[in-house]
Amino acid sequence: MGATRARCRRLLVGCEVLGDLLVVVSELLGNAVRHGTVPVSVVLTLWHEGGSLRGEVRHPIGEGAGRPATPVGVLAERAALDAGSPVAVDDLAEGGRGLMVVRGYTAAVTQTTTSGVLATVWRHGPCGCVRAVS
Numbered sequence: 175m176g177a178t179r180a181r182c183r184r185l186l187v188g189c190e191v192l193g194d195l196l197v198v199v200s201e202l203l204g205n206a207v208r209h210g211t212v213p214v215s216v217v218l219t220l221w222h223e224g225g226s227l228r229g230e231v232r233h234p235i236g237e238g239a240g241r242p243a244t245p246v247g248v249l250a251e252r253a254a255l256d257a258g259s260p261v262a263v264d265d266l267a268e269g270g271r272g273l274m275v276v277r278g279y280t281a282a283v284t285q286t287t288t289s290g291v292l293a294t295v296w297r298h299g300p301c302g303c304v305r306a307v308s
């Protein structure tokens with residue numbers, strides 16, 4: 175994970191959302207390790223579009239065996255956030271907040287699962303960059 179973060183720093187010198195990106199990447203790579211199949215294979219793609227930095231993390235997910243379930247309280251927190259309602263946080267829940275963290279550091283995020291591969295795609299706000307990430 176350290177090497178990935180270092181590469182992001184090199185590729186995105188001057189990008190105004192670099193700090194936010196590093197939080198998002200760390201969270202999603204951590205999720206891939208916790209929820210992915212072994213050996214863990216993750217593809218991270220970054221690009222600029224419309225003046226904003228965008229990203230995608232893809233990794234295979236298991237069929238349920240060995241995957242920690244998202245605590246019910248955290249599912250309720252997510253539903254309240256989606257509805258724009260006040261959120262009662264379950265302080266004792268120890269997992270399942272990764273997507274909420276990502277939402278907090280991005281302008282938009284979506285997740286889809288296709289053929290056992292989870293794809294998380296996100297967009298940061300305007301970042302001041304005019305060049306493309308390669």
Ligand SMILES: [Zn+2]
Pocket residue numbers: 188189190191222226227301302303
């Ligand atoms: Zn940028």
